[in-house]
Structure formats: C-alpha cells, structure tokens
Amino acid sequence: KQEVTQIPAALSVPEGENLVLNCSFTDSAIYNLQWFRQDPGKGLTSLLLIQSSQREQTSGRLNASLDKSSGRSTLYIAASQPGDSATYLCAVDQGGSEKLVFGKGTKLTVNP
C-alpha cells in the first residue's frame, strides 16, 4: 500500500528565505506526482505536476524535483513571501490508477 510522508509537518520562515519541502513515498511505481496548495477553509490548487519520466518542473518561484528510484520529491520555494503561507500537499498517482494518494501536508508560515 502506497504511503506518502511529508516532512516537516510545519515550517515557519522569515520573508525572503528560500525553503524546501520534502515528500517521500514508499512505492516507486508511480505514474506522476503533484504538489498542491491549500489555503485555510479552501479547496486545493494544483501547483506542479511531474511525470514519472521527468526529473523536475518549474513554475515561477516554485521548482519541484522527483527522484522516483529513491521515492522522494522536493518542492523548492525561492524568495518566500507572506502570500505563500498555506499548507502544501504532495500526492502520487499510483500506476495510472487515477487515484491520488496524498501526504498530510506541510503547513508553511512566512512571516513579514
């Protein structure tokens, strides 16, 4: 059974700092991996999708990497801003099953 773990559970940083969020998964037979953002009381917003054959994806200040063989992904946020404060969730699509398995998320707080 696929398990997705995110470390740390919470992170507080000063504005402007570069930071890394970690995601690990137990079964490397994934179809793709996605990073989502969730604001309090809101739904999820897809940030980046990495196909199993890819190593990284970039969108603006966000960069996500994938090392499928080691079961790890990282989300790098450059020059963090208070508006980046949210919970970030990692999810894997297990073998094209169309069923995302989510981690519990990392709650990020960026202090002005």
Next chain:
Amino acid sequence: EAGVVQSPRYKIIEKKQPVAFWCNPISGHNTLYWYLQNLGQGPELLIRYENEEAVDDSQLPKDRFSAERLKGVDSTLKIQPAELGDSAVYLCASSPGGLNTGELFFGEGSRLTVL
C-alpha cells in the same frame, strides 16, 4: 469561468440524520471526484465518475454513503445515517482529461459536523 461549486459550505447535523452535498463541476469536465478530508490529513478518494458512470467507488462506504451524477454534470453525495466519525470536509474536484493532465480543480468543500 466559474470554478467547481459546492454547497452547502457548512452543515451541522445530529447523528443518525441524513445529509446531502451537491457539486457543480467546471463546464465540459467529464471526470468528477469526491474526496474526504479529515482534519490534519490529506484528501482520500471516495468515488470517481467518468461522465455519468461511477468508474471507481471502491473506497465509498456503501452501507451509508451513496452518490449520483445524473446526466454527467452535477453530482450529489449523500450520507444516511450520519455518524460522529463522518465529521470532515467533503471535497469535489473535476478534470477535463484525468489526473495525468495536471488539470484538476477542487471546490472549496463542504464541512460537515455531526453532533
């Protein structure tokens, strides 16, 4: 363009009462998902529809949960009777072409509290 719309946003009921949640996906999105999110957890898939067909309902507790997607557009998720452990956020999501497109859009959720 409107996003995924869910209602009600909040619902408080007594245990053993029925409750229903409604979802209107983005126009043209054939795939619709219902997820359950407990506090401090990631969402878990309950059911997936392709048009009006439920193609994956393996994680839907069928003794008390039911769902339908008539005409392949709007969808309703029902719980009858509700139990204390059903208190959670129920999220609806839609996609034009499935997860591999990265185009997965979530509604704001329906928060259920069972007393």
